[in-house]
Amino acid sequence: MVTVKEIAAAAGVSPSVVSAVLHGSRHVRMSEATRALVLAKVEELGYTTNFAARSLRTARSGVLAVVAPKLSNPVFTPMLDGIHDAAEERGYVIMLAEAMRLVDGSRMLERILGHGQVDGTILRPNADLDSTGVRSVLQREAPVVVLDEVPDRAQPWLAIDDAGAARVATEHLLELGHTRIGFLGGWLGPHATFRPREGFRHINLRRLDGYQAALRAAGIEPRDEDVIESDYAASAGRAAVERLVALRDRPTAFVVNNATTSVGVVAGAIAAGLRVPDDLAVVAIHDIDVLADVTPTISAVRMPMYELGHAGATLLAQAIEGETISSHVLTSPPPELRRRETT
Amino acid sequence: MVTVKEIAAAAGVSPSVVSAVLHGSRHVRMSEATRALVLAKVEELGYTTNFAARSLRTARSGVLAVVAPKLSNPVFTPMLDGIHDAAEERGYVIMLAEAMRLVDGSRMLERILGHGQVDGTILRPNADLDSTGVRSVLQREAPVVVLDEVPDRAQPWLAIDDAGAARVATEHLLELGHTRIGFLGGWLGPHATFRPREGFRHINLRRLDGYQAALRAAGIEPRDEDVIESDYAASAGRAAVERLVALRDRPTAFVVNNATTSVGVVAGAIAAGLRVPDDLAVVAIHDIDVLADVTPTISAVRMPMYELGHAGATLLAQAIEGETISSHVLTSPPPELRRRETT
DNA sequence: CTGAAAGCGCTTACAG
DNA sequence: CTGAAAGCGCTTACAG
Numbered sequence: 097m098v099t100v101k102e103i104a105a106a107a108g109v110s111p112s113v114v115s116a117v118l119h120g121s122r123h124v125r126m127s128e129a130t131r132a133l134v135l136a137k138v139e140e141l142g143y144t145t146n147f148a149a150r151s152l153r154t155a156r157s158g159v160l161a162v163v164a165p166k167l168s169n170p171v172f173t174p175m176l177d178g179i180h181d182a183a184e185e186r187g188y189v190i191m192l193a194e195a196m197r198l199v200d201g202s203r204m205l206e207r208i209l210g211h212g213q214v215d216g217t218i219l220r221p222n223a224d225l226d227s228t229g230v231r232s233v234l235q236r237e238a239p240v241v242v243l244d245e246v247p248d249r250a251q252p253w254l255a256i257d258d259a260g261a262a263r264v265a266t267e268h269l270l271e272l273g274h275t276r277i278g279f280l281g282g283w284l285g286p287h288a289t290f291r292p293r294e295g296f297r298h299i300n301l302r303r304l305d306g307y308q309a310a311l312r313a314a315g316i317e318p319r320d321e322d323v324i325e326s327d328y329a330a331s332a333g334r335a336a337v338e339r340l341v342a343l344r345d346r347p348t349a350f351v352v353n354n355a356t357t358s359v360g361v362v363a364g365a366i367a368a369g370l371r372v373p374d375d376l377a378v379v380a381i382h383d384i385d386v387l388a389d390v391t392p393t394i395s396a397v398r399m400p401m402y403e404l405g406h407a408g409a410t411l412l413a414q415a416i417e418g419e420t421i422s423s424h425v426l427t428s429p430p431p432e433l434r435r436r437e438t439t
Numbered sequence: 440m441v442t443v444k445e446i447a448a449a450a451g452v453s454p455s456v457v458s459a460v461l462h463g464s465r466h467v468r469m470s471e472a473t474r475a476l477v478l479a480k481v482e483e484l485g486y487t488t489n490f491a492a493r494s495l496r497t498a499r500s501g502v503l504a505v506v507a508p509k510l511s512n513p514v515f516t517p518m519l520d521g522i523h524d525a526a527e528e529r530g531y532v533i534m535l536a537e538a539m540r541l542v543d544g545s546r547m548l549e550r551i552l553g554h555g556q557v558d559g560t561i562l563r564p565n566a567d568l569d570s571t572g573v574r575s576v577l578q579r580e581a582p583v584v585v586l587d588e589v590p591d592r593a594q595p596w597l598a599i600d601d602a603g604a605a606r607v608a609t610e611h612l613l614e615l616g617h618t619r620i621g622f623l624g625g626w627l628g629p630h631a632t633f634r635p636r637e638g639f640r641h642i643n644l645r646r647l648d649g650y651q652a653a654l655r656a657a658g659i660e661p662r663d664e665d666v667i668e669s670d671y672a673a674s675a676g677r678a679a680v681e682r683l684v685a686l687r688d689r690p691t692a693f694v695v696n697n698a699t700t701s702v703g704v705v706a707g708a709i710a711a712g713l714r715v716p717d718d719l720a721v722v723a724i725h726d727i728d729v730l731a732d733v734t735p736t737i738s739a740v741r742m743p744m745y746e747l748g749h750a751g752a753t754l755l756a757q758a759i760e761g762e763t764i765s766s767h768v769l770t771s772p773p774p775e776l777r778r779r780e781t782t
Numbered sequence: 783c784t785g786a787a788a789g790c791g792c793t794t795a796c797a798g
Numbered sequence: 799c800t801g802a803a804a805g806c807g808c809t810t811a812c813a814g
Binding site (some may be wrong): 452453454456464469492494495496498555707 | 799800801802805806807808
């Protein structure tokens with residue numbers, strides 16, 4: 097490989113000058129002719145920076161780690177796109193670990209988060225990422241920005257307005273005249289192992305809060321039996337609906353906590369002979385492309401996942417670069433209702 | 440940070456011994472007591488390897504780059520999972536670039552593929568990744584494994600049996616008694632800019648080959664007008680069906696070249712008042728979760744994308760480690776029909 | 783203003 | 799068998 101030293105020799109200058117030309121550093125000033133000559137030699141000899149050497153010297157790698165549960169969940173792809181774009185804007189590249197794919201005793205996380213490898217980490221934790229896994233990430237000395245949850249420690253975090261999203265969904269159903277509205281999907285209890293900071297609640301609990309607040313604001317007392325827990329698979333939504341139709345007394349509409357689950361809920365309702373939306377109305381939290389493509393199309397609250405990823409990566413870059421940053425709930429854009437055929 | 444030198448001092452040995460203990464190197468042999476002492480000091484002082492230094496010294500980074508068009512396409516997530524798992528098994532980590540998200544003049548690709556940054560690259564090209572982008576990847580001196588396409592140059596590649604998948608789909612429709620079968624989706628002409636090696640054809644053309652071969656084997660001459668090009672969006676499938684119903688003379692079944700498109704095709708057929716599968720039968724190439732969740736559920740040929748990613752990353756690791764490798768079409772598992780309600 | 787020299791932390795070929 | 803020393807390629811504080 098061509099090195100700085102070789103470029104320097106070819107151009108008849110010192111390595112310092114080559115380095116300065118390459119970085120536009122103003123510390124070392126050189127004539128325009130020298131600059132042009134160095135650049136010509138760089139081109140001619142095909143010099144490219146050795147990033148390992150630069151990292152060692154500067155103690156900066158220019159790499160951000162992204163640790164997320166599972167990319168096959170379509171809810172996360174816009175978030176990853178946002179991280180990707182923000183990283184590119186700021187000159188970083190991305191290293192990836194899907195936490196739920198890491199087998200027991202995996203060294204991949206250590207390998208990625210190891211000293212000198214990445215400048216910081218974006219962590220989107222989830223209930224299945226056990227606390228030791230989360231803790232190992234949070235204990236790194238490199239900055240960590242936590243998305244979607246509010247950590248116990250001093251790490252910066254960024255969340256979206258989950259309570260607001262559930263409120264928007266519930267209010268939409270209230271406006272349509274529903275008075276018996278259920279909340280379906282996600283684990284609310286012991287499976288939510290991530291321990292948030294005092295005074296904050298787990299993502300699913302925040303959504304439950306928004307749902308209940310909207311009901312109460314309409315003068316309706318929330319019922320515990322209308323809250324149905326499940327995992328996020330479409331089959332879980334389907335199974336929940338099948339149990340539901342056996343009941344005489346049941347909600348006429350559901351806020352479904354997850355886009356994938358909502359596809360199963362609608363399929364289950366149709367299979368059970370219910371008309372959608374007449375017999376059962378559905379609004380999903382999280383909009384994904386396929387909701388606008390299926391029959392019937394599914395109403396959803398669009399969550400700013402792209403923006404969350406973009407803002408999170410930007411926040412991380414700022415933390416790495418020593419700027420002061422502030423954790424907060426993203427308020428713009430707000431969760432947005434997209435009404436379709438299921439309401 | 441704690442360094443090898445500090446561990447050496449604390450344990451009263453030389454850095455060589457610490458390095459040897461850390462790597463189980465047999466070149467330097469030490470007593471069990473020394474080994475234990477070094478390990479104890481590593482634990483006590485919290486030593487972690489500085490990967491930048493190791494990379495500089497060994498000229499190996501332990502990082503694989505993954506360059507793919509767009510992760511929001513659910514067809515690619517299992518492939519990424521396969522790459523992820525194979526990387527983990529072999530002790531590598533992954534760096535990611537979504538080629539279609541890279542803005543013009545982006546330096547991200549250079550930054551990732553730069554010298555010293557990654558040991559090799561897995562490239563899944565596509566029609567939208569223009570040839571200069573592809574070429575810049577293919578010209579790296581670090582090994583590149585091309586997935587799903589057969590490159591022009593000497594790079595190793597790995598593909599799946601696209602012709603076979605289209606054949607399986609077409610034969611299924613033939614067995615059901617259809618004699619007028621169309622092929623819908625994907626660009627077959629000028630948009631397929633990736634120039635494959637002599638004697639090989641672009642992925643969509645390979646599928647077209649399989650479709651036509653199955654028809655001919657059944658004594659049916661393929662008709663050009665039954666091949667409908669489009670992009671991969673569901674809306675494109677929908678639009679294609681809307682045009683179709685205006686025709687008196689039309690196919691009674693379609694092989695749809697893409698899972699997402701098939702969702703649109705089915706939605707479009709229902710919207711146009713066609714009964715599925717009676718008036719129009721549909722088989723998608725590529726199976727994704729949602730096809731089993733929608734109403735009606737959509738028949739599909741499952742492509743071994745996970746296996747493609749896994750085998751591709753394994754091949755790349757082997758190339759990096761100097762093993763001899765051979766490019767080939769993955770034959771196991773073969774494309775597998777999953778019959779559902781649209782046929 | 784410019785260049786020589788040091789040093790980031792690691793691994794390994796080499797001398798003892 | 800063990801340790802001291804060199805050197806990967808870069809950047810930057812420092813001497814001239």
